Amino acid sequence: MKITALKTFMQRVDDRPRLLVKIETDEGISGWGEAYNHGPDWALPPLLEYMFNYLVGEDPRRVEYLVLKLNQQCRFPPGALGLAAISVIDHALWDIAGKAAGLPVYMLLGGHVRDRVKVYCGVYTAPDPEHALDQTSELHEKYGYTAFKLSPYRRDLHAGRWGELVKETGDYFGRVRALTPSHFEFAFDAHAKIFEPYQAVQLAQAIASHDPYFYEEPIRPEHIPAWRELKSKVTVPLATGESLYNRFEFLSLLSAQGADIIQPDICVVGGLSEMRRIAALAEAHYATVAPHNPMGPLATAVNIHFAAAQPNFKVLEFKPHIHAPWAIDPYIPVDGHMELRPDRPGWGIEIDEKVLATDDYIHWERKVTRKPDGSTAYP
Template sequence: MLGGPVRDRVPVYCGVYTAPDPPVCRDLTQELNERYGFTAFKLSPYRRDPYASRWGNVCAEAAGYFAEIRSISPPEWEFAFEAHARIFEPRQAIQLGNALAPYDPLWFEEPIRPEYIPAWGHLRAQLDVPLATGESLFLPQDFLALLTAGGADPYLPVDGYLELRPDRPGWGVEIDESALGTDDYVRWERVLPRRFHRIRVRSRRRRTSSAGALWGAIVAAAHSPGRCPTSPPW
């Protein structure tokens, strides 16, 4: 995306995505390390329903949780936190991210929705942790706007390549074919209703896949009034 490959090897992390009790998290991450060699993991910062509690309590509990995870994990291991765009006020995202900051998260991912790019520049300026986003952005122009706003530290594009094609009305999407052949998600014909069947697939010789890419294809392909679905069909 920024000029081609620049390295032969990259570090990877394992997504846990929940916030298991610290002893359970320790056992799980140790097993993943022993079996596969992972030393970086992604967790959720939410130990309770974030909408059913005072926000200060949500942040304090997240900080205490991360402190305990740090205390029982090898010091060289990395932990990122995925907030799943469930925060609707930037000030609350700042409060939660900075509550995690003393324990050195690898990054704080997508605390707010990605559509309003200027908010991301403000958010990053106020956070004491690396801010990550990108998997809900599907056009080169979106990433250019995010880069221009200084809105993130790690940029996380979707694994499939998606781009609207104004010269091909009704098609609109190109996606890495490997995203169609995964065992992790439901079958493609179940994901796409018939009205979205005009998807063009182009091989790019890489083994990547993403539920975000699949959903992005659905949204982009359906991008006309009255046809854009409001939630994934799985």
């Protein structure tokens, strides 16, 4: 079996652009992947076209060999765009390997260690407690969710006294706990907006008494010693990792005992192959893995196969999609879990290529926050 072509299709999932990639072979078996668009959305297709020169004529089932080849042809370690391209190629190759073997990808990884994959839903705001009850109850009734993620900020964290925000957050979580069923789990994503670590500690203390599922990325990821210090001072599960790129960065974080839960993104770190290395490192440090997944149906499918086969997997982020017409049969939560598809080879999801005939691009950009004094901050 030989690789003959690589095709890209610019699409979207809800209000975000997403690039789909198809790798074709001379035996009629094709594989699919969904790329993470990091910023310059149209930079990925020519980069993938360049990388295809290293793949054409190769056996797609040699996933490890080909991913190593793509990494090793780089003079310097690949950054966000390079790893996004390598990730999507890795995923398309695994899809081909599964289809060629007539097996789900998780069976090629040693088989499933769990029968279904737990998911949580990101609400991404801090709705009024009564509204939070309505939202979570609706998601529970429709999909069986019992785990959710909220924002800890009820207002602009740069406006007003920090201590007021901290108190408001603690009171808010207490009210949410009082209104919602006691078995519901609530995580809080601080979106790396806090610059001073002591403030991250104070916010953690405000929510600690109400038992958060986890406290995600309160500070920036770059300075690992700050994470060691932070974790030593908080009593809630500390999670981070969506902005880290490879096993070496995660090894630094884990060696510093900087997190309880790591959150690598399978479409950012270099694909399923690198994701498994990262997860193995976490397992050796008694840390669990809760993959970052703001992506579409295809990337979700890849995450499900990873989670099915990974012993220290904890929970998968998944928000139901409104617009992703190219996915014929996406995985949908049942009883708060994704069911495996043992009778479906590859990723177990079908792509409607007729829909892909038309580009469905939508522009999206991250808005930089302005502080009251006119300076900028992370959004």
